[in-house]
Amino acid sequence: MIRDISLQDLFSIMEKEPHTMIDVRSPSEFSEATIPGSINIPVFTDKERAEIGILYKRVSKEAANERGLEIFSAKLPAFIRQCKMIDTPKTVFCWRGGMRSKTAATVLDLMGIQANRLSGGVRTYRQWVVMELKKEEFEPELIVLNGYTGSGKTILLKRLVDEGFPVINLEQLAGHRGSIFGQIGLEPNNQKKFDSLLVHELHKFKDEPYVFIEGESKRIGKVLIPSFLFSKKENGIHVFIHLPMEQRVKNILADYNPWEAGDKFIEAFNLIKRRIHLPIAKEIEEKLEKGQFEDSVSLLLEYYYDPRYEYSTKKHLHDNDFLIYADSVDDAFEQLLKLNQSFVKMNQNKKAVHRFFK
Known part of the structure; x- marks a missing residue:
């Protein structure tokens, strides 16, 4: 069963035990900014993400989702194999807790691999960072x-x-x-x-x-x-x-x-x-x-x-x-x-x- 957790839940978990955060965004997104300590197992490459984005804007959300599912389906064996190699509890996330992390978490759950899903994704984490710096403490x-x-x-x-x-x-x-x-x-x-x-x-x-x-x-x-x-x-x-x-x-x-x-x-x-x-x-x-x-x-x-x-x-x-x-x-x-x-x-x-x- 997929468990959605908040950012504070994630911090609490990480304080208590070893934990692996999996950023499923594209390599360029991961390179630009992520949660420190995360690893990147992307659902889409940069090129694939751009293709799906064009479909979403020019055709429809449904067309983009279908193409995304088609691309990810071909990668499932490799994606699952990489996740199985991680022997600590896991949390997956994307930009705002959307389809990519939901799909990744669902696939892992179907394969018996337990993984949390971070609500709000990296966007929530970035908002937290900005607010922490604004405290000036x-x-x-x-x-x-x-x-x-x-x-x-x-x-x-x-x-x-x-x-x-x-x-x-x-x-x-x-x-x-x-x-x-x-x-x-x-x-x-x-x-x-x-x-x-x-x-x-x-x-x-x-x-x-x-x-x-x-x-x-x-x-x-x-x-x-x-x-x-x-x-x-x-x-x-x-x-x-x-x-x-x-x-x-x-x-x-x-x-x-x-x-x-x-x-x-x-x-x-x-x-x-x-x-x-x-x-x-x-x-x-x-x-x-x-x-x-x-x-x-x-x-x-x-x-x-x-x-x-x-x-x-x-x-x-x-x-x-x-x-x-x-x-x-x-x-x-x-x-x-x-x-x-x-x-x-x-x-x-x-x-x-x-x-x-x-």
Whole structure:
């Protein structure tokens, strides 16, 4: 028997036991936005969905339904086989809880495979995400890692995660490193995907005293950080990481692997070279074309990224800034762990003041 469940029902189920969400929409719909953690077992391909849509508009709903049933019938064995391979409880969904998820759930039920069906589909989930962001609620203090490009901030965040600290990695959620070269080797997310992933991170850490993030600008690749979170970041506890230039260059080369995508680096550089003094811009371009990436990265840091960073930090000085001067990322991490004790005390003092004036 098919069981229609609400979004809140789905969340409750997922908290209690392993659960698989099956998005039966077309691959392009799934790629644009879905419920995080879902897998895609499409009822129709993108081309088939377009064909059915044309029939619906130009002929009739009945004609579209008949063609859809004809297409899906041929796929039934493969669809059922894929679903049988999933050994956890399942929930299927489409865009708004319509024919595709209903048909998929009915077929699975007939084959003795129990699966819930999400009422309202992805549209309901998207509405929930938007409403959650509109609440503008996030209580934990933000500890913001800043530093010149290549200072190992992302590496530090990953190590903090490994040590069990609460971390929201905004660049990871955006699928972008935040620079003009930031999309190279990655698949940037759109705003819908970013919002969905971010809301789940905010819920995950809502009861923590503080959360580590990186000092990002308002825009990361294709996405914008919500204003309330950006403002909270600006007024958080800021830690500035300082590493030697040669160490920063090594970090960048290890992260980007420019030898595997030299053409993309040249393409990206062309977008900013007019902002660099002409003789230097020409030298950087020549070194990129020759594959001399260590030299080109050093020049980019010295004549483009470092001056921009210095200009931006002058506008955002804080009374509670912390400075870390380190020889390596390992050294910076050890110093950051020691600073953590200061963060804990600051948070405890803040709570004591809050209780006193409450």
